Amino acid sequence: MGPVELLHMSVFSQSFSPCGRFLAAGNNYGEIALFSLSAALSPDATAQSQKPVLTFTAHEGPVFSLLSTDCHLLSAGNGEISAWSWTELIKKNVKPLWTKRPNYKSSLEIPEINSMVMNPRDNSLIVGGGDNNVHVLDLERGVFKLVLQGHSDYVHCVSVREREAEILSGGEDGAVRIWDSRTGQSVHCIEVYKYESCARPQYGKWISCLTTDSDWMLCGGGPSMSLWHLRSLSPTSVFPLTGCQRQAAFHQDMILAVGEGPFLSHCLLGGEVKAQIPCTPQSLNTLQLNTNSTEHRVLTAGGSSDHIDVFTNLSYRAFSLRF
Amino acid sequence: MSPSVFNFVDAKDKFTASAIHALAAKNGKQLVNAFNQIPGNETEKKTTLDQALRGVLGDQIVEQKASCDEYLSLIYLSIDAVTEGICSATTPFLLLGDVLDCLPLDQCDKIFSFVEENVSTWKSNSFYTAGKNYLLRMCNDLLRRLSKSQNTVFCGRIQLFLARLFPLSEKSGLNLQSQFNLDNITVFNKNEQESTLGQKHTEEKEEGMEVEEGEMGEDDAPAPCSIPIDYNLYRKFWTLQDYFRNPVQCYDKFSWMTFLKYSDETLAVFKSYKLDDMQASKRKLEELRATGGEHVYFAKFLTSEKLMDLQLSDSNFRRHILLQYLILFQYLKGQVKFKSSNSVLNDDQTTWIEETTKLVYQLLREIPPDGDKFATMVEHILNTEDNWNSWKNEGCPSFVKERTVDDKPKRPTRKRQAPEDFLGKGPDRKLFMGNDELTRLWNLNQDNMEACKSDSREFMPSLDEFFAEAIEQADPANMVEDEYKVVRNPNYGWRALRLLSRRSPHFFQPTNQKFKSLADYLDSMVSKLAKELPKDIPSEEIKTGEEDDDDNGDNLLKDSNDSPSIQSKMVTNQQMDDMAAKLGAQWKTLASHLEMKAAELREIETDSEDVDMQAKLLLVAWQDREGTQATVDNLVTALNAAGFSQIADSLSEA
Numbered sequence: 008m009g010p011v012e013l014l015h016m017s018v019f020s021q022s023f024s025p026c027g028r029f030l031a032a033g034n035n036y037g038e039i040a041l042f043s044l045s046a047a048l049s050p051d052a053t054a055q056s057q058k059p060v061l062t063f064t065a066h067e068g069p070v071f072s073l074l075s076t077d078c079h080l081l082s083a084g085n086g087e088i089s090a091w092s093w094t095e096l097i098k099k100n101v102k103p104l105w106t107k108r109p110n111y112k113s114s115l116e117i118p119e120i121n122s123m124v125m126n127p128r129d130n131s132l133i134v135g136g137g138d139n140n141v142h143v144l145d146l147e148r149g150v151f152k153l154v155l156q157g158h159s160d161y162v163h164c165v166s167v168r169e170r171e172a173e174i175l176s177g178g179e180d181g182a183v184r185i186w187d188s189r190t191g192q193s194v195h196c197i198e199v200y201k202y203e204s205c206a207r208p209q210y211g212k213w214i215s216c217l218t219t220d221s222d223w224m225l226c227g228g229g230p231s232m233s234l235w236h237l238r239s240l241s242p243t244s245v246f247p248l249t250g251c252q253r254q255a256a257f258h259q260d261m262i263l264a265v266g267e268g269p270f271l272s273h274c275l276l277g278g279e280v281k282a283q284i285p286c287t288p289q290s291l292n293t294l295q296l297n298t299n300s301t302e303h304r305v306l307t308a309g310g311s312s313d314h315i316d317v318f319t320n321l322s323y324r325a326f327s328l329r330f
Numbered sequence: 331m332s333p334s335v336f337n338f339v340d341a342k343d344k345f346t347a348s349a350i351h352a353l354a355a356k357n358g359k360q361l362v363n364a365f366n367q368i369p370g371n372e373t374e375k376k377t378t379l380d381q382a383l384r385g386v387l388g389d390q391i392v393e394q395k396a397s398c399d400e401y402l403s404l405i406y407l408s409i410d411a412v413t414e415g416i417c418s419a420t421t422p423f424l425l426l427g428d429v430l431d432c433l434p435l436d437q438c439d440k441i442f443s444f445v446e447e448n449v450s451t452w453k454s455n456s457f458y459t460a461g462k463n464y465l466l467r468m469c470n471d472l473l474r475r476l477s478k479s480q481n482t483v484f485c486g487r488i489q490l491f492l493a494r495l496f497p498l499s500e501k502s503g504l505n506l507q508s509q510f511n512l513d514n515i516t517v518f519n520k521n522e523q524e525s526t527l528g529q530k531h532t533e534e535k536e537e538g539m540e541v542e543e544g545e546m547g548e549d550d551a552p553a554p555c556s557i558p559i560d561y562n563l564y565r566k567f568w569t570l571q572d573y574f575r576n577p578v579q580c581y582d583k584f585s586w587m588t589f590l591k592y593s594d595e596t597l598a599v600f601k602s603y604k605l606d607d608m609q610a611s612k613r614k615l616e617e618l619r620a621t622g623g624e625h626v627y628f629a630k631f632l633t634s635e636k637l638m639d640l641q642l643s644d645s646n647f648r649r650h651i652l653l654q655y656l657i658l659f660q661y662l663k664g665q666v667k668f669k670s671s672n673s674v675l676n677d678d679q680t681t682w683i684e685e686t687t688k689l690v691y692q693l694l695r696e697i698p699p700d701g702d703k704f705a706t707m708v709e710h711i712l713n714t715e716d717n718w719n720s721w722k723n724e725g726c727p728s729f730v731k732e733r734t735v736d737d738k739p740k741r742p743t744r745k746r747q748a749p750e751d752f753l754g755k756g757p758d759r760k761l762f763m764g765n766d767e768l769t770r771l772w773n774l775n776q777d778n779m780e781a782c783k784s785d786s787r788e789f790m791p792s793l794d795e796f797f798a799e800a801i802e803q804a805d806p807a808n809m810v811e812d813e814y815k816v817v818r819n820p821n822y823g824w825r826a827l828r829l830l831s832r833r834s835p836h837f838f839q840p841t842n843q844k845f846k847s848l849a850d851y852l853d854s855m856v857s858k859l860a861k862e863l864p865k866d867i868p869s870e871e872i873k874t875g876e877e878d879d880d881d882n883g884d885n886l887l888k889d890s891n892d893s894p895s896i897q898s899k900m901v902t903n904q905q906m907d908d909m910a911a912k913l914g915a916q917w918k919t920l921a922s923h924l925e926m927k928a929a930e931l932r933e934i935e936t937d938s939e940d941v942d943m944q945a946k947l948l949l950v951a952w953q954d955r956e957g958t959q960a961t962v963d964n965l966v967t968a969l970n971a972a973g974f975s976q977i978a979d980s981l982s983e984a
Contacts, residue, residue, distance in 0.1 A: 048558045048559070301556050322602065322604070322642075322643075323602045
């Protein structure tokens with residue numbers, strides 16, 4: 008990979024291994040790189056330990072989404088989902104276990120898959136993509152069992168509410184739809200841009216980040232990032248972050264958000280921005296917290312750069328992994 | 331009798347005995363008496379007493395039964411003895427030294443309090459020169475015995491005592507050559523195996539006063555490395571301490587580059603990791619303050635890598651590090667006499683230091699609580715430090731100001747004369763002011779005040795002149811109508827008031843009459859004035875409506891005011907006799923002017939045949955009727971009205 012390619016690299020997705028010692032990152036060239044966290048975090052880490060232990064091409068197009076189950080790594084790129092075995096990958100064996108494609112209506116254009124999320128209740132995979140639909144894949148049987156139709160433009164992000172068995176999806180059309188996972192019907196539709204407190208017409212109406220925490224939902228994108236109470240379906244706090252947020256997460260009593268701008272924002276539930284920690288990439292796409300291992304419990308953030316910032320302490324960047 | 335020989339042993343025993351008695355009696359007189367009684371040379375006796383006292387103390391210590399107070403009373407005794415002049419000045423210090431050497435540390439504390447309290451005694455002339463070296467040695471011995479981290483307060487007390495005892499320029503207390511404590515090495519583990527955390531479990535709790543983020547704090551220390559540690563930062567951070575320990579290294583190019591790199595990284599971490607005044611930390615601080623509030627002091631940094639996160643989130647720790655930076659920069663930039671000649675900074679280094687200083691101050695200001703105050707305080711202290719530095723460079727001159735000696739006798743300065751002394755005292759008494767106008771003015775009258783007092787400057791008119799017109803108008807004979815009277819003119823009225831206030835006593839006499847307008851008031855005033863006019867102006871029949879009332883009012887006031895005018899006196903008998911004689915048969919004419927009723931007149935006529943007597947009766951009746959109003963003035967008026975002006979004159983002249 009020459010320096011020009013490195014310059015134009017963007018990291019779109021990340022996922023930690025189930026043991027927590029490895030990080031898989033997908034970039035816009037369709038590659039997935041595996042980094043060893045234990046090597047990078049050890050006291051005698053060198054510059055070499057911050058390079059991937061394994062890099063392989065997974066898809067033809069960019070790897071927009073990565074997801075880890077108990078033993079598999081699922082990656083999604085240009086309209087297809089591939090599954091890899093973690094143990095095999097660690098042994099540097101890059102043969103995918105299977106590759107599937109949801110039923111797209113048109114076969115001329117293959118829509119990309121933007122986001123995937125696991126529903127552990129019924130072991131299904133929820134996939135949102137460029138065909139304006141949300142597809143549900145039953146992992147046990149390996150068939151797509153549901154298609155949730157309702158969005159009028161492509162789906163950016165999906166999330167799941169386990170307790171209520173609901174699926175949430177946010178899309179380019181500015182709507183956040185809540186679906187019942189059993190029946191496949193759209194239960195609610197929230198058009199965030201219609202709420203004055205959140206709307207930012209100068210940016211647009213698209214929703215690019217969506218995450219839930221039982222009764223609460225964070226969504227953002229064109230409109231300002233806002234915290235919603237799902238029972239009342241009303242926004243409780245709006246966060247004054249400049250730029251559009253691409254990924255957000257709940258962490259203890261704080262909210263971490265990344266998006267446009269070279270920083271990771273810490274926000275409080277009340278709506279104030281507590282801190283903005285500077286990062287290497289000029290704009291960030293993905294944020295992951297390693298909950299699988301306590302020794303390697305780090306936060307990683309990647310974006311429009313070949314560097315992935317690693318935070319051992321949430322308040323400052325410790326070092327960067329490089330493709 | 332030949333002088334007795336001085337027997338040392340004998341004398342010592344006697345001193346010892348009397349010292350013990352003196353201690354028991356808490357009175358030094360016995361000792362003084364013993365001293366005076368024993369024959370011998372002063373010096374011999376003094377040294378013997380010293381020995382005796384030391385012996386007593388030694389015995390006390392050996393017995394180990396004595397308490398600190400007893401030692402202290404012995405030392406007090408020795409101080410008194412020095413004041414009396416029977417003991418040499420070094421003895422109290424020797425005794426103190428002995429006591430402190432032999433006692434355990436907790437008792438030394440009490441003895442030292444005694445030393446501290448009596449610092450003024452030690453500083454007094456009789457004790458200072460003799461004792462200062464002893465005191466210094468004693469304190470240094472104590473300091474050596476004490477541990478800096480365990481007995482910090484005691485060490486501090488000793489240092490403070492030394493600071494108070496010695497003047498500022500005492501060289502033994504100064505770090506003249508600006509040397510550094512090169513032994514203060516910060517140890518940190520460069521390998522994972524050497525982690526020091528396992529032993530220091532308790533200190534971790536004290537250090538971690540604020541557990542922010544909560545992320546790492548819950549993990550147990552004994553488990554092997556259960557939290558991710560940023561070794562990179564850890565190593566770089568603690569390596570910096572070596573530069574703070576020995577700043578001279580910074581002048582070396584290679585070490586400087588390392589220092590620069592590590593500092594930039596560390597300060598970048600500080601910059602991105604902003605501390606806030608979180609509620610949780612506030613509560614914890616209050617809890618800490620509530621529990622005894624003893625400030626925990628660490629003589630050395632705790633450098634375990636597992637504490638790194640906690641330390642980074644601690645505001646006090648940050649302040650320590652940032653302050654170290656500022657002190658280092660001050661040293662590097664400062665002019666110190668004892669620096670070697672190749673210890674200079676080049677331009678790049680200077681620029682970097684300046685930029686970083688600004689960053690450090692900004693970071694200091696951001697650290698809660700009270701970041702701004704702390705930063706200004708630090709800046710102030712470092713500025714003061716510059717002064718001390720230059721003081722040391724000059725060789726520590728003493729701060730005591732010498733009284734300056736006056737060499738030159740003061741020449742008495744010639745006082746300049748006042749102008750009035752020399753102006754106009756010349757031969758021809760003519761003043762030349764250099765200017766014609768001024769000369770003219772000055773020669774008219776030199777003294778401005780005198781000139782102002784001259785009559786020609788009197789511009790205020792007299793009452794007669796001003797009121798002449800009004801008086802004439804008030805005369806009913808002239809029949810001037812009210813509206814044409816000059817008293818109705820407000821301008822005239824105002825000026826009249828002013829003039830009255832300056833010239834006329836009538837203005838100040840209170841009257842019960844209520845004047846409806848200024849014109850009425852002025853009318854009454856004018857009538858009063860008319861009466862007082864000089865007699866050569868004939869003013870007959872000046873009757874205004876209020877004349878009688880005015881008369882009464884005036885008389886009343888005049889009587890009560892006790893004015894010295896002759897007119898207000900009561901008519902005496904003698905006067906009445908005289909008048910009666912002069913009046914004679916014409917008394918009836920006067921009667922009408924005195925407003926006697928016809929009935930009364932008939933009565934008088936029947937009373938007496940003699941006309942003089944009748945006149946007298948008339949006057950008496952008048953007097954009876956008038957009472958206090960029977961004044962000469964009124965009588966004169968009536969006489970004048972009746973045409974008896976000569977009688978009136980003679981009356982008024984009387």
